[in-house]
Amino acid sequence: MTPAIELKKIDKSFGAVHANKAIDLTVAKGSIHGIVGENGAGKSTLMSILYGFYQADEGEILVDGKRVDIPDSKTAIAHGIGMVHQHFMLVENFTVLENVVLGAEGGGLLGRGVAKARAELKRLADDYDLRVDPDALIEDLPVGLQQRVEILKALFRGADILILDEPTGVLTPAEADHLFRILRVLRDEGKTVLLITHKLREIMAVTDTVSIMRRGEMVATRKTAETSMTELAELMVGRRVLLRVDKAPREPGRTVMSVRDLTVRDSRGVDVVKNVSFDLREGEIVGIAGVSGNGQSQLIETLAGIRHAVAGRIEVNGTAVDPTRRDIDPSRIRALSVAHVPEDRHRMGLVTRFFEYENAILGYHRDPAYGKGAFLDIKAIRDAARGEIEKYDIRPPNCLLKTANFSGGNQQKIVLAREIERDPAVLLVGQPTRGVDIGAIEFIHRRLVELRDAGKAILLISVELDEIRSLADRVLVMFDGALVGERPPETDEGELGLMMAGVNREAAE
Amino acid sequence: MFDMLILILDSTVRLSTPLLLACLAGLYSERSGVFDIGLEGKMLGAAFAAGAVAALAGSAWAGLAAGIAASIALALLHGFASITHRGNQIVSGVAINFLAIGLTALLGQAWFQQGGQTPRLPQEARFTDITWPFADSLRDVPVIGGLYSELFSGHNLLVYVAFLSVPLTWWVLYRTRFGLRLRAVGENPAAVDTAGISVTWLRYRAVICTGILCGVAGAYLSTAQSAGFIKDMTAGRGFIALAALIFAKWRPVPAMFACLLFGFLDALAIRLQGQPLPVIGQVPVQVFQALPYILTVVLLAGFIGRAVPPKAGGVAYVKERT
Numbered sequence: 067m068t069p070a071i072e073l074k075k076i077d078k079s080f081g082a083v084h085a086n087k088a089i090d091l092t093v094a095k096g097s098i099h100g101i102v103g104e105n106g107a108g109k110s111t112l113m114s115i116l117y118g119f120y121q122a123d124e125g126e127i128l129v130d131g132k133r134v135d136i137p138d139s140k141t142a143i144a145h146g147i148g149m150v151h152q153h154f155m156l157v158e159n160f161t162v163l164e165n166v167v168l169g170a171e172g173g174g175l176l177g178r179g180v181a182k183a184r185a186e187l188k189r190l191a192d193d194y195d196l197r198v199d200p201d202a203l204i205e206d207l208p209v210g211l212q213q214r215v216e217i218l219k220a221l222f223r224g225a226d227i228l229i230l231d232e233p234t235g236v237l238t239p240a241e242a243d244h245l246f247r248i249l250r251v252l253r254d255e256g257k258t259v260l261l262i263t264h265k266l267r268e269i270m271a272v273t274d275t276v277s278i279m280r281r282g283e284m285v286a287t288r289k290t291a292e293t294s295m296t297e298l299a300e301l302m303v304g305r306r307v308l309l310r311v312d313k314a315p316r317e318p319g320r321t322v323m324s325v326r327d328l329t330v331r332d333s334r335g336v337d338v339v340k341n342v343s344f345d346l347r348e349g350e351i352v353g354i355a356g357v358s359g360n361g362q363s364q365l366i367e368t369l370a371g372i373r374h375a376v377a378g379r380i381e382v383n384g385t386a387v388d389p390t391r392r393d394i395d396p397s398r399i400r401a402l403s404v405a406h407v408p409e410d411r412h413r414m415g416l417v418t419r420f421f422e423y424e425n426a427i428l429g430y431h432r433d434p435a436y437g438k439g440a441f442l443d444i445k446a447i448r449d450a451a452r453g454e455i456e457k458y459d460i461r462p463p464n465c466l467l468k469t470a471n472f473s474g475g476n477q478q479k480i481v482l483a484r485e486i487e488r489d490p491a492v493l494l495v496g497q498p499t500r501g502v503d504i505g506a507i508e509f510i511h512r513r514l515v516e517l518r519d520a521g522k523a524i525l526l527i528s529v530e531l532d533e534i535r536s537l538a539d540r541v542l543v544m545f546d547g548a549l550v551g552e553r554p555p556e557t558d559e560g561e562l563g564l565m566m567a568g569v570n571r572e573a574a575e
Numbered sequence: 576m577f578d579m580l581i582l583i584l585d586s587t588v589r590l591s592t593p594l595l596l597a598c599l600a601g602l603y604s605e606r607s608g609v610f611d612i613g614l615e616g617k618m619l620g621a622a623f624a625a626g627a628v629a630a631l632a633g634s635a636w637a638g639l640a641a642g643i644a645a646s647i648a649l650a651l652l653h654g655f656a657s658i659t660h661r662g663n664q665i666v667s668g669v670a671i672n673f674l675a676i677g678l679t680a681l682l683g684q685a686w687f688q689q690g691g692q693t694p695r696l697p698q699e700a701r702f703t704d705i706t707w708p709f710a711d712s713l714r715d716v717p718v719i720g721g722l723y724s725e726l727f728s729g730h731n732l733l734v735y736v737a738f739l740s741v742p743l744t745w746w747v748l749y750r751t752r753f754g755l756r757l758r759a760v761g762e763n764p765a766a767v768d769t770a771g772i773s774v775t776w777l778r779y780r781a782v783i784c785t786g787i788l789c790g791v792a793g794a795y796l797s798t799a800q801s802a803g804f805i806k807d808m809t810a811g812r813g814f815i816a817l818a819a820l821i822f823a824k825w826r827p828v829p830a831m832f833a834c835l836l837f838g839f840l841d842a843l844a845i846r847l848q849g850q851p852l853p854v855i856g857q858v859p860v861q862v863f864q865a866l867p868y869i870l871t872v873v874l875l876a877g878f879i880g881r882a883v884p885p886k887a888g889g890v891a892y893v894k895e896r897t
Contacts (some may be wrong), residue, residue, distance in 0.1 A: 139769050141771075143771050149769065153765075155763065155770070156763065157759045158762065160762070164759075168767070169767070169771050169772050171752040174751060174752050
């Protein structure tokens with residue numbers, strides 16, 4: 067059978083960055099084909115070339131055995147290629163229907179075309195189990211449904227080949243499962259699905275074939291049934307990696323941080339953290355699991371002194387902190403030996419236009435080790451930065467580079483090094499491995515466990531359930547601003563997933 | 576009292592017209608994600624071109640065409656700077672305002688030697704008032720007669736064009752493919768791009784619409800409201816129109832009411848000049864003249880609720896390097 071897509075010797079550079087090196091890829095019709103690779107391996111670039119977002123410098127594309135040029139998205143659509151982007155390409159204050167017809171309105175006036183689209187949408191919903199209210203506004207829909215709208219958009223345009231770019235990053239486990247069911251239905255109906263991801267578990271769960279990319283090259287293609295996560299991880303990174311974190315059991319010590327009845331209100335006047343209480347003890351990692359947007363961000367920001375609470379008490383090492391007071395700020399919290407690795411390193415953790423060594427002391431610039439009064443001791447700062455670079459294997463090892471020039475994983479290590487090297491009693495960590503490749507993830511996880519073994523208390527917030535389960539000693543589940551339960555990390559993923567979705571198993575039974 | 580009210584409303588309509596045209600003009604551009612503080616400059620350029628050409632050709636229509644052409648040219652300049660070259664839209668808008676002020680004064684003096692004015696237009700080179708059928712005979716019917724013959728009848732063509740542009744704009748925005756795409760590109764240009772539509776071409780068409788309407792607004796000033804171009808005759812109307820646009824949250828029908836409100840304050844200021852008010856007594860003219868501006872500040876300071884601008888407004892579209 068003619069393959070749905072054949073890529074031959076695709077080459078693409080952005081300036082000095084060689085994003086795709088002579089890529090060959092064959093995708094069989096009616097299959098789910100996974101493409102895995104670390105961040106920056108060139109997966110997204112390759113798919114963007116296929117969708118006409120970028121043009122390849124060299125190479126050819128064959129769709130259904132015919133050589134085609136894809137200069138823009140319009141041509142890609144005409145060849146039956148549809149794409150579901152990682153960041154949804156939806157107009158938030160439009161209805162589902164308006165988003166679906168955008169670019170395929172069927173005439174200069176909306177009336178008739180939109181009526182037809184409504185009928186077509188209903189047919190698609192029935193055929194593929196893709197139900198969404200056509201008149202709902204996108205901004206009112208949960209992300210899972212927004213993603214469904216993206217799939218509908220592609221199908222409405224007659225896509226036979228569907229590319230999904232990191233589709234599960236924003237989904238709950240249950241939503242991800244539903245997505246996989248939809249993908250299988252699409253495949254069984256004869257569509258071809260290309261799934262780009264860095265999550266090996268998804269590849270194993272849903273694909274028929276998998277291709278592995280590393281540093282711009284296509285290194286291997288395997289039948290999913292004939293490979294394993296370990297082999298894939300090795301191919302992705304180019305060396306052996308430990309997928310599990312080695313962690314010896316450890317008896318936690320005394321309580322170093324206790325939080326009682328913490329309530330946080332956002333600027334809209336909505337309570338986003340509700341009556342949260344928990345203790346953090348020496349030598350333990352407490353993980354907070356939850357679907358993004360359920361108050362975890364506000365919780366960690368309040369604990370770090372960035373936000374103020376409307377009620378509640380916090381005690382750190384015996385010192386009471388009133389989180390509702392306006393004069394609480396991050397530097398005061400830091401003075402209590404609480405360090406914070408923010409969830410979003412670009413927004414809060416780093417000034418990417420600064421040099422590496424400047425970022426290495428951000429927030430600690432008043433430390434007498436780095437200068438006297440208003441003057442900074444640049445030499446001392448650079449020496450400290452160089453020490454951290456070596457200890458954390460930050461690459462390239464040059465503290466005089468702009469921070470923006472480091473990869474995501476290395477940027478994260480800069481933040482981590484800065485916070486950990488101040489020897490805090492409590493470490494608050496948000497999404498430590500978001501946008502970080504497997505090699506660096508392994509390093510960061512090991513470092514966190516070492517810290518725990520050294521008797522520090524760590525609060526870990528992550529949307530990656532796997533990460534929480536492999537690192538934490540206790541798992542607290544957060545839903546809609548409240549802690550809805552505590553479970554040991556060995557708890558079945560399905561059960562945690564249900565709790566994260568607000569379904570209480572005991573209540574349900 | 577009623578006659579007085581009719582008179583004030585009548586001048587409200589006349590004074591609102593250029594605001595409304597400029598406001599709708601801004602709506603097209605800003606809804607597509609291109610901020611335009613150069614409405615003032617485009618209006619001024621159009622007023623000059625319309626005044627000059629109408630004087631030379633002796634035709635109001637020729638003047639209107641010239642006004643629109645001049646305004647489109649300035650709009651395209653803004654587009655070239657901010658869409659094609661992704662320049663800062665505010666800076667480009669300011670530049671166009673300065674360009675228009677300087678160029679109209681310079682060319683006016685060079686061509687006509689009347690201190691920057693264009694020659695006074697004869698009646699036949701202006702848009703004159705159109706009297707509706709039976710306006711005179713109905714004049715004496717109470718209430719309705721006054722409304723019909725003074726308020727609805729007896730305006731020039733461009734006034735009707737301005738007010739008809741409101742439902743037209745609404746229809747374009749919400750009932751046509753162009754409108755759907757226009758609204759989309761101002762919110763999320765990446766969505767438009769990935770749907771296979773050219774963001775650049777779409778935004779260019781939007782700024783051309785802006786150019787056309789600003790052109791009409793300028794021509795109205797110099798060939799309908801007045802009989803010729805006077806230096807700086809827009810007198811900040813472009814900025815008031817912008818304020819009205821924000822006040823109306825970028826929607827056509829509220830835009831009309833916002834412009835009517837500003838026009839009404841203006842009419843009131845003219846009417847009340849030099850007249851003592853009950854209780855307060857004599858009020859300096861300047862207080863009334865300042866009213867529209869004070870209102871603008873008060874309204875924009877948050878009395879209108881949150882005005883959420885088009886999300887992608889002010890930002891040039893660059894394909895993301897992923």
